[in-house]
Amino acid sequence: MQVRFFSLSCLLFLAYPVGAITRTSIWLLPVLLAFAAGYCRVIIRNTPQMHGNRAPLTVLLTLALGALMVPTLHYDWFSGLGVFAAIMLLINFPLRWWPVVLTALIGSCTLVAQFILHAERSSIVVLLVLLVIVGATQVAVYKQIETSMQLQEARTELTHLAVAEERLRIARDLHDILGQRLSAVTLKAEIAAQMVVRDPHRAVNEILEVSATARDALAEVRAAVSGYRTVWLRAEAESSEALLTACGVTVTVAGPLSLPRPTNETAGWVVREATTNVIRHASAQRCWITVVDEGDTFVVQVADDGAGGALDQPFSYGTGLTGLAERIDIVGGELEVGPRDGRFVVTARIPANPQFADSTATRRSAFGRPR
Template structure:
């Protein structure tokens, strides 16, 4: 059914408020355009009693106020007194304007009632409305059976058309709102992807730049040729980082597990860490390989920046349809007694692992600090890294 409760619509987001306002304008235009049907009563008033112009004017004002008060938030019973007064005003003109006005009043009163009243009241309202108007037609106006049937059909058609119109408007508004929300979600996911990629890319590359620049600075006097070599490597790392940032922003960056393992090994060895890498690093679906590559990159970056480790072991195993990646180091994290501090890097890794349906565990174990990820060796078509 169309509409919402007052409590539900009281707390709306700016986007939802926009669609409510748009829906309200459509309903308002529809309801107010129905006033064109007053053209016939106006011609009758001119021929019979011009004093009825005042009654019709009051009826129009009341009708318009009910419509405006209940849009954009429909069916919230915001103008019950106005509805009652307007109906009394309309019924007071029935003895003068007779059946022609009664049939028009049946239409206008249904519009007001269904706009103003909550949805749960509608069945009782339509039945009660029909009974009252049929009673007036038969008891007061003494109309024929054919006229009574026409009146009942008019009420049934009016109520059915209104329900259909409200449902159509609500359906179209919900569709437009859903599209807007999906667009916002897509933008948010893309921002999150770029943030994760930039953190992981720049974290490792800037660590390598800092390490090599410090090494070159210490060798300027004692080994100038080696210092030049180190600075050339700094420039190469910076260029690679720039290319990777551009690819990450454009969304066309592909990460290789084998390449990241080699880069991590070179970075750790340059910082004085003894590294061992064992296991098969190929033959994985692209999303799984990309996730594992990011894990190795972030682990190596954290070891260089925070761990002060002397040894590191990267192990890859496959067991019962699962791809298991473990990165061990003997740095300061190995002595932690509680949960490791969480940061942007670990949060990003957890999100990546969750996206591919894996599990991530980080913490001290048996004298090592261990990052352990269990990833599926196959991935559903919908999952993307």
Template sequence: MMNEKSISARQKPASALLWLSYTAFFFIQPVVEPSLRLWLGTLTLFVVFLVVFSIYIRTDSETWRRWMIAATFAIGLASFPWNGGASTFFVYTAAFLPFSVATTGWVLTFFSLEAFSILGESYWFHLHWQNAAFAIFLLLVIGAGNIFFAEQRRADCKLRMAHEEIEALAALAERERIARDLHDVLGHTLSLIVLKAELAGRLVERDPQRAATEIGDVERTARTALAEVREAIGGYRARGLAAEIETARRTLDAAEVTLTVENDMGNAKLTAAEETVLALALREAVTNIVRHAKAKNCRLRFVSEGGRRKLLVEDDGEHALVREGNGLRGMRERIEALGGSLRLERERGTRLFIELPLRAEGVVS
């Protein structure tokens, strides 16, 4: 029985020759009951079928394929009254039709029309009912089987397309994550390196020992930045809020900004995802303060109330930037992905409000 493999012959014309073996049934009657007229008619229609079959397996047009299926069925009808082996062409029709017509209802409708055509022809030419019944049996059985294979192939195709789309979206999301994390990591760390290098330059003459200490910090910070870049590419995981607060304190100290922490974030019961998001948000906020604020004081406040976790980062500087950049955009996307919100106020300093929903204990995210 021809199945889904018969359709793959379109892409591999050489392998389609295998399916021509079914035409051997068309030559049974000329061999058993030889006559010149029978042989000439059989060979003529066989050559016509070869042309039709060749077009079918080579064309990419669904319209042409359907016309070739109709031509194959017509060849069967034309030869069935004088060659019982013409039921072979009904087999080809039943095999190909489900793969060229996507709707099962239409396939069954065409099968019904073909069956009635065979019956009508048999009645008109007074053919043996056994031949007609056998031809209709082959048409329906092979057609029903190939409807199943065609639907399965379409389902596999849809599943494959869905997987490809998911992989493409995952790759896009990963690229966006890496871009956001590299911005946060490198922006913060390079700002710290610049600050310490400038400080060391100012101290090199009047306090060489402290200048050497600052240069040592620059080296350690650069090594840390290299490790963080590797972490970002491989899948960034924040070191924790407590460690991030200490890093923020050192960065702000180097920029001569006083940091006040009103609550201990490190003791909060946060999920890994929440801690990562808050740590990265704090890092971006401190980076912006160092780069743009010209602030003298920074206040960090963290509370859990009203079913929300709230983080406030406030400074008394003057921010020249009013447009949301990549850093804030990435911060907002991370926070909103956890069901939270971000709000920024720039009156008499800058206040960054971050809220996350308070999850029940024991819930793992």
């Protein structure tokens, strides 16, 4: 829009030909009005999207109208016509044509001024300098505008990427928050249904545990939406131990549970996702949660003796393991998932000093529990 305003403001230079029109040359008035209309059309058609060659015929007709006034208004009008021609040609035609267009315009103006209008050399030099200045100014302005538009597009793209990343993060967090709790709720509700007749007292206890687990899940969702939720390894290990024990799984927790942040948070997500899978899929009797400090790396491992330990077919990562792999990728760690020595094992190697890699090739085994 700035280019449009600047270009249209040049119409003020038409004050000279208007003032030079006399009774004998009154026929120039409609020609001048037609020239102004054509000039405006060229500018409006090519802004704000410039250099699209959207009005080539209008450019030629407008220049022809301007040439009709040269024999009557002489060199003073011709020099102004050169400026209007430079603006229209450079704004209409693609950037790659600019050197040829500007060179042809300067050459044509020189020949006409010297051999047809017989202008003085000093006047011709002034005209050529003026055309060069106009062309250079337009090039600078257009380049600046082009850079500004590219910057705006880049900012828009970054905004879209940030929104997509935030959506992915929210989806991953909600899966991790609700997956474990809802799996426990489902299992405990099924147990309560079976115990209603055989053991009403236990059924009541199971229903109360379902209610407590649901309230915890609701609280965590609210905290996550508010942006204040943080996952800690010790809290997740204790929570997982309580849930697995309630599901009839014997749990063994070993190793340090107080890790530096953000290693602590990443380790907490590992324990949460792995124990969620144990509750959902394993039908296990025992589960081992182990943390080992190797100095520059912490190894977090969750193993169970359930059905996954006997898998011999490849499987694909589901939403939970994919999200967990992405979390570990971010801190430059490695993830291994699969059967080992009759157990199903999830092993995460997390650097003690995360480098927050943009894209780390996470090592994934070819075996594991289908999701």
